[in-house]
Amino acid sequence: MTMTSKRNTPIFTNGIVAEHVLLKNGYYKTVFIAPQVAQTAKPGQFVMLSKWNIKELFLKRPFSFYEIEPETGRFSLLYKKVGKGTAVLSESKPGEQVELIGPLGNGFILPEKVKNIAVVARGIGVAPLLPLIRKVKSENRGIYSFLSASSKELLFANELVEAVSLNTYYTTDDGSKGLPGNVTMFLEDLLREDPEAIDVVYTCGSKRLARHIGELQQRYHFQAYISLEERMGCGIGACKGCVVETSHGYQRVCKEGPVFRLEEVVLNA
């Protein structure tokens, strides 16, 4: 049986920049006021955003929700300045207007019977997982968090994650926090001790880690979901531009995703 989360209706609307923070060199958090979007957004969904005229940059950019605050009508995005779109966004000032389409895509599925989940994220890949773990925490279920980055400086939201997790494990490539190596080794240790410790694993940010989770899944039979990103044209499914290869053919990241069952995604090296 394929479980899909109930889709909310996306709208085309304006948002206002409420806050803009330089977190670390090249990494930003921007908070937007857009009540109609914030009130219906679900963990794992995304928004298409432009802060430019169509003749300056042609397409909107997709961003997963980082924080969702329905009560204040706000949401935030966590992003790295990598290209022209994020360069414009990185110079945001409070009060500025943006154009939005959202909320879009299928969010994370959280099966009812689940007791404990694990989240495995690399670097900024933690962004779409934060609303999920806050939801899981609010429902009094347990969270084990596994965070990885090239260095301590590139771990994001780890204090927020630690605050709601039963335990948080770290690896960094340079050993500046936790151990070097793959953070999934901690997941493996946990499962070896108690194969039922975790019911569902959610991951984002590294196909290498996702492949390790896939290998563990073969042995321990947990459910696993991955949030993917891809260059998008429209974000609503119309352009068929953002496909990923799956066990049942090409699927659109914007429409069938961005969250997929891990085992159905073809994870090329």
Next chain:
Amino acid sequence: MPEKFDLKIKLGSLSLKNPVMPASGTFDIRDTILNKSQLNRLGAVVTKSISLEKRTGNPGPRIWETECGMLNAVGIPSKGWEEFQEKELPLLKEANDTIIVSMVGRTEEDFCHLAGKLDEIDAISALEINLSCPNLNDGLHFGINKKIMAELIYHIKQNTQKTVIAKLSPNVSDITEMAQAAEQAGADIITIANTLVGMAIDIEQQKPRLGNKVGGLSGPAIRPIVVRMVWETSKVVKIPIIGVGGITCTEDALEILLAGASAVQIGAANFSNPLIMLDIINGIGDYLARKKCSSLRDIIGVV
């Protein structure tokens, strides 16, 4: 909502309530955020290209943004004729009175067979032939060989009573020759033009940006080319022209109408602004008022 001005236009036997419609491939009735009344305001709805059999499309990446536009190599994925008829057609019927079905095939037989099936569906107003698709026989696009294109159009016409629109490829040395050949072969309307073939390269990876290596360029970057092609072609053919390429606002649409197109299609601009077609319908009405024109005919091809 009644339009401020009567924007009705006839393209031969095809009557439109206004000259604005989506370009094939940029609009999907199953994936639109337009509501029923917004869909009904469009001059027509135009489907993604459908094929007889299922087509998977190209491997990713399928799109790459360029300066003033984008490249796409989506590769015309299609769920096939049966799914179109069962799932898409009922939604199209609810959306708009004028349904234009874009069709694609690997061989002339594919096209003709599909045209015959579509001919039996009353709700369909016109068939638009996507000529920018590789021909199974020689791998070249149907739209770049005058003789192959003309034969295809001629044979499709034998299989349908419906209005046939030939969507020309701009990747030719003389668009007017292709347009005249399409007209002589029996096309009722021509669409100018499909995307221009382009390419982008990742200089770090030293690889093409698109999975298919090359793709179709669309967006404002190509609009001057389309304006020129519409203008040149309108001088040499009698059949109406639908202009498409890089329209992002009312002014862009007017430019193409003034150049000689009787209607326009809005393509990739729909991605960034899903309401742009409605804005352009309003904008054309405002322009006619400002220019004291009583009908759209007063501005078509006046340049």
